[in-house]
Amino acid sequence: MNTSTLSGSVPNPTPRAATGKMLVDVGGHDDYSYAMGLQPDGGILLAGYSYDPGRRNYDTSLVRLNADGTLDTGFGDLGKVVVDIGGSDGARGLSLQADGKILLAGLSANDFGAIRLNADGSLDTGFGVGGKVTVDIAGSYDQANALAVQPDGKILLAGNGHNGANYDFSLIRLNADGSLDTGFGNGGKASFDDGGHEFGYGLALQADGKILMVGQSGSDIGVIRLNADGSLDAGFGDGGKAILDIGGEIDIGRSLSLLPDGKILVGGFSYDISGDYYHYNFSLIRLNADGSLDTGFGDGGTAIVDIAGGNDQGHSLVLQDDGKILLAGFSYLPDRGAYDFSVIRLNADGSLDAGFGGDGKVTVDIARGYDEGYSLAVQPDGRILLSGLGNNSASGRYDFSVIRLNADGTLDTNFGALDDGVDLVEGSDGDDELLGDSARELLLGKDGDDRLDGGAGDDTLDGGAGRDSLSGGGGADLFRFSSREDSHRTASEGFADRIRDFDPAEDRIDLSALGFSGLGDGRNGTLAVQVNGAGTRTYLKSFEADAEGRRFEVVLDGDYAGLLDDGQLIFAPPRLEGSAADDDLIGSAAAEILTGADGDDRLHGAGGDDLLDGGAGRDRLTGGSGADLFRIANREDSHRTASENLADRIRDFDPDEDRIDLSALGFSGLGDGHGGTLLLQVSGERTYLKSFEADAEGRRFEIALDGDLAGRLDSGNLLFAAAPLEGSAADDDLIGSAAAEILTGADGDDYLHGGAGDDILDGGAGRDTLAGGSGADLFRFSAREDSHRTSGESFADRILDFEAGTDRIDLSALGFSGLGDGRDGTLAVQVNDTGTLTYLKSFETDAEGRRFEIALEGDYGGQLSADAILFAAPNQLEVIGSVPPEQVG
Structure with a gap:
């Protein structure tokens, strides 16, 4: 146990909709914290023990939190440090040196143990042996429970040592390098027996250099005071001891x-x-x-x-x-x-x-x-x-x-x-059993073959990697799949997750992160529904394997033939759209797209990996839990003038998970707020991203984020340009996110899904399947041979979800002049007899017998025009940032 107070000032915490509490799973097994220290920058250190099932022993562990209670992922291994001193060990005391180094004290294999870490969590090899010190007090069971650093840099550890018959108050003093200070006590050690068992727990240093220690002596409180040399101070209590x-x-x-x-x-x-x-x-x-x-x-x-x-x-x-x-x-x-x-x-x-x-x-x-x-x-x-x-x-x-x-x-x-009404229950990399109760919970299985049971609440279950068993229990539950490989099978083996108790009347399955377009035959980006012969299991499956032979599959106990549709299966993030008024849009546990339109709106994503776009007006944006994307589509959507503030405000930005999409605005990066850059400025409890360059109406871009985020915003969480996703010569699956992205498939029969942003999709060579997802997407073709057919075979790309009036097809590199009869450099529009496919095609072949063709799912007869198709146009509008160039045809 260690108590500490901060001197000086610390950054104000980030105002957030939080619980006031934080649980940290250090190693996936039992973790016990006994000591805490506060750093001058507001960082919070927690130290203690963590169980290592591989060694069947405990190790010394330490975590660092930011001032708002979130893990500081820049410290140690994503905010955590685990050190094996030797045998079973752990920390009971913590102290900070003036140079920022961190001292921990406790026990190591029944001896006093101490380690010293650098400020980044690495072991300080200038202390003891490789950063570690162990000291045997009396040849038996010894444990340090408290730690203090003297003004001269020497280090005191206090606790109890076993003398072979009973426990005694025990202290040691180390030099700054971890060696015993032989000028203290007997060779650096001091022990005091009052006739029974004495256990030392607390330590304090007086200004005159004397040392106070408190604990238990027999059945009473014991306090001793030592002189600076480790001898008892006869002026205190009875010969240096006060037994009370x-x-x-x-x-x-x-x-x-x-x-x-x-x-x-x-x-x-x-x-x-x-x-x-x-x-x-x-x-x-x-x-x-x-x-x-x-x-x-x-x-x-x-x-x-x-x-x-x-x-x-x-x-x-x-x-x-x-x-x-x-x-x-x-x-x-x-x-x-x-x-x-x-x-x-x-x-x-x-x-x-x-x-x-x-x-x-x-x-x-x-x-x-x-x-x-x-x-x-x-x-x-x-x-x-x-x-x-x-x-x-x-x-x-x-x-x-x-x-x-x-x-x-x-x-x-x-x-x-975060206080979004959801309790996090998190597994480890092993095989976990996660059990919920009547509350709303998010159960995350991570790696391993896990068993998740939500209990009675409206829960979200995500098994992660491994072959998981998922039971929602009572309530309206959401079964979420974050990656195709989390639940799959190969030609010879099954790793599919199994949902034990799906209720189609209230439960849902969230597949929105996987890039499937809907139900179908299991090909071309769809999922098939199949029921086994006995009617005891239903399969949602894809027949398209990735480069490693894995194809998505999930198993539901029971016969759900005819019971699964868009009401239970979420293939794309649902949209919550505002109006011209001041709207309150509140999401759910699933990933959603919240767009506020005009008005001073309040958007709250709640659970899920959400996209929030306030639109025009002075909006308040709260992502809630999950990795959220805050998108600003126009500079005037969040701005200030010389006299008025209309800037949006993000209430709970998490720099380790969330992102801000500025790619449509044309800024080049962080800087001084001039020359197309944004200044990062902290004032009180707010962080601002601002430009000092006003438009013709005096508006200059600005957005406010609650909290002091200095040093925590960079290219990892600020998107100034569309992010590229690139394929290989193989058959690739490229799946975008909520941000604006550029997906290029290269060779192979690729599957590209843009996600929720305004994306550019270019399949490259091969017979590709393209889905833009939500947003205003551009389907780009860079060469005629990238999508073609011959007299006997089709290599045409297929667009699954073209939205006329929003999406566009860029053919400007191909040399076609416009729509026509498919000859003389034109393209014909043809719809099949059933109205399920629309073709853009040329009837003119190249020297190898290839003629350009694209297939669009659906009937677009009369809907394709020069607004939707960009042909070879000579004039381009000014390019702003990374937005695809507009072409005037």
Whole structure:
């Protein structure tokens, strides 16, 4: 356990619609956090233990969060560091050096253990052996529980060591390089026996260099004070020791803090035994500088607090700048039947502060499981952080957990996981069993052959890679597939996911990320529905394999023949469209396209990987969970003038997942806001992307993002040009996203699907299948032989979803003059007898007998004109950014 406060200022957190809580799964198995540290830039470090099933041991683990509670993916391995010191090990204490390096202390194979990391999470090889130190105290079971860095750079570790008969208070002091400081105690070690078991938990340094340590001595609170050389300070307590019985059957000190007047606050818990039951309560005492009880505090120097009638354990104590006292830990709530994080705040005299939580007490349920708080910190702005471990009732595992409270004890909803009403239940790379309950949940299986059961809520289930078993349970559930290879079969083996309880009356299957155009015969970008002979299973399948022989397939238990259509199967993101008024558009768990049109609109994507385009007006955009794309289609859609602000505002931009599509605006990148660039500017709790170049009406582009995102916006999340997706000489599947993209198939019989953006699709050579998806798409043909037929065979490309009036076909490189009878350089338009295919064709062959031809699914007789088809036109409009050139025909 370690307590810390920040000096100086930290960035303001990103205002977000969040829960105030964050769970972090470090290694896919049980993770326990016991220590926390705050960095000067607002970063939050959580340290503890993570289980490694391969070694069947625990390792030391550390995560870093940004100021808003999200993982800092630039630290360690995507925000996480796991270190094997040797044997079973873990961290109980954390401290920051002045140079930004990070020290962790705990145990390693029954010895004191410490590691030092660089600021990026890598081991500091200048410390100990390869960044690690282990110290045997007395040849038996030793564990460090607290850590402090002296002003001279020397490092103190405090805890307990076993002398062969019982445990003793134990400390060691290391030099800055990790070697034992032989000027301290006996060769760098100091142990103190008071006749029974002594366990050390907390550590503090006085300004005069003396050292205070608190813990348990027998059945009482034990506090010792040492001189700087490691000897007991005879001026404190009884020969350097203050042993305090405060009335409990057993009293334990877990944390201490020094007051400006030299008095000492100790926090912990006390418990009594009544029959076969233990009853714990938070306890605090205040000592005078000489170790005697200060009777001016609480009741004769002691304050005992029962939180909610159950068992309470106080583990971390912090003194606020105003003199008020925080003690945090965990409490059993009889009405919930589980332990929750708990915090109390006392006035300086030991009475409860009614301005905190209404009665001086706050409890917080992290994940509807068993939660334990161990480390407390107060930020300079008065907000309160409490970290520990939370048992995720859905996954059944313990995760690192942290909450942030406002100064009044309410949860800070600018911090932590997004509050879209959906709880995340996340698996590992192994074979997981993820179980939901009555809440709305997003169950993500990742790799492995997973079993997902949503329980009773309206859940979203995504098995990820592997052969997964999916049960939605009660409620209207969404089964989502994010990649074709996540559920597939080959010529010889099946890796298809299985949906156990699909209800066509309320459940849906989200296939919108896969690029299929709809139901059909399983070819040309469609999916076939097949039922086995026994009527016990229904298959959704494609017969088109990728380069590795994989073809998409998913299995549903039961006979769904005739029951699957666009009501249950989502092939393209649904559109929610606004009007000229001020609209509120709210999405669902699926991926959707939200377009606000005119008016001052509010768009909220909720779950799913959504596209949000506010259109004209001063719009407020919230993506919710998922990897969202915020698209600005025109500069005037988000702008300001010299006197008026009409800029859109993005409320919850996540730079690690979300993107902003600026590709239609013609800006070249970030810069000073001049010369076609955008300036990134932070002011208070907002980040601005702005141009200083106004149009003829005095409008200059600007967009605001909530939070300080300095240093976190770059070409990875700001799209200034359409992103290219390129195929190979093989048969490729190129599937776009919600952004504007350029898809080029090269050789092979390719399948191109643009997704939701305004895309350019060029199949190249081969018999290609092209689907633009939503948006205004351009189908480009660069050579006549790229789409043709001969007298005996067709190599014509097929466009699946051409939308007249929105999409266009670019033939400007081919030399045709326009529509006609298919001769003398013209193209004929022909519709087949059934009205299912429209052909653009030439009847003039080249030297190899090839004549140009394209097939469009559907009847476009009378709908194809010079507006829809770009022929060889000599004049081009000015090119803005990456938008395809307009051609005047």
